[in-house]
Amino acid sequence: MTQRADVVVVGGGQSGLAAGYHLRRLGVDFVVLDAQSAPGGAWQHTWDSLRLFSPAAHSSLPGRLMPAQQGETYPDAGHVVDYLSDYEKRYELPVQHGAQAQAVRRDGGRFRVETEAGDWSARAVVSATGTWSRPFLPAVPGQDVFTGRRLHTVAYRRPADFAGQRVVVVGGGNSGAQIAADLALAGDVTVTWATQRPPRFLPDDIDGRTLFDVATARRRALDAGRSDTGGVASLGDIVAVPPVRAARDAGLLHAKPMFTRLTATGVQWADGSRSDADAIIWCTGFRPALAHLAPLGLRGPRGHIPTAGTRAVAEPRLHLLGYGDWTGPASATLIGVGRPARDAARDIAQQLSS
Structure with a gap:
């Protein structure tokens, strides 16, 4: 049996949780569908020594400061997983784990979201699947002969x-x-x-706090029609x-x-x-994990879906969140995803009420 919600958020990592926080504050009926079997998103699968670029207080989702990790200026991935798990419980976000979205299709005036755990019908969709599940491996001569x-x-x-x-x-x-x-x-x-x-x-005294400020300043300059400052790439x-x-x-x-x-x-x-x-x-990067949106036929240059803010230009009922600067300044970071998540939730709430 197909279940129904006004909004389906696809992805229960940091971006999906930030979207859920703002949707809940606005009183919107929603569900978060997460492919992972437990909370924590991609942070559950990183290398052992990985550390955040910023102190805990500057690596927080909306509404809840990340607590400091004892003995660490820059928290490790395990601390982030604990934080995201607590965040999900604290705000009682309706996350369904083990529900990987396989396809999002138009279904009359609604969407049908097909998952391994059953289908959902929604009036709007937020895609927040990130990039970790789609690593990029370049083609290199001789790759078929290497035995290592x-x-x-x-x-x-x-x-x-x-x-x-x-x-x-x-x-x-x-x-x-x-x-x-x-x-x-x-x-x-x-x-x-x-x-x-x-x-x-980058200079040793620069961490994620500065990078977030620089990325935000660049986006504001571009939105105001001023010249491109170069953003983070200009620093290193x-x-x-x-x-x-x-x-x-x-x-x-x-x-x-x-x-x-x-x-x-x-x-x-x-x-x-x-x-x-x-x-x-x-260590050659990632591509946005957007295969579930393929039935909508929205892909543009470089595999991106053209957006205005977080909203898909050709499908205004769809928002994309957390894939990089093209879906909001620093939106692929813990601290950076809050603002575009808020804007997306407000836009969706207004759309649903009209």
Whole structure:
């Protein structure tokens, strides 16, 4: 039997919870459908040493400050999972876990959301599925002949899994720097860090608080028709969190220009030289997880759905939340998703009442 709600939020991670908080405050009838079996979103699946870029108080969802983690300036992923679990319970958000959305279809004047746990009928949908479930792996010459282990950021957990091995870490962003540092500091892993361009470290005193302010200022400038400030990208690519600083200052983080191909036993560099490798970790980013929206036929350039704020331009009953700056400044972060979630909830409430 198909169940009904005025609004279905697809995704129960940080973005879905922020949307739920604001929908509840506005008295909207809604349900949150989450593919995960437990609270915490993608934070349940990160590597062991991952830390937030900002202190707890500056990494909070609307309405509830994240408590500090004892002994840590920058909380770890487990602390974030605990926070999100508490948030879900504190606000009694109607989250159904283990209900992965497979398709969203138009159904007369409503949507039909098909899930593994049954179908839902809704007047509006908020898609908040994030990117973690859709890792991006670039095509590289020789990838079919390499006999070692190839994995993406999503599958990395800890240095002990690579003890005594030669590992190539690919990617000049935060994940690449953090995982390269994690392995290098372990002492029993031979690490080579390969990047498309020389890594750009942000000044050591800059963390997520500054990045959020810069991203917000850029969006305001663009919305006001002023020139593009460049945003976070103008400052650098890598936040120098303590482990990254430690590895960098110890001389353990030296990036090499990207290799040109894979060989059976490793990689080949532009000058023709080769390096053996037991494993390659691709820290090459993600794409928005939007397969469930495919039946709506809304995809535009670069796989994005064109939006005005969070609202889909071609389907105003659909809002997208938490996928990056194209759905709100810093909206893929804990602190940044609150404002676009509020705006989306207000727009939906007004739409439902008209």
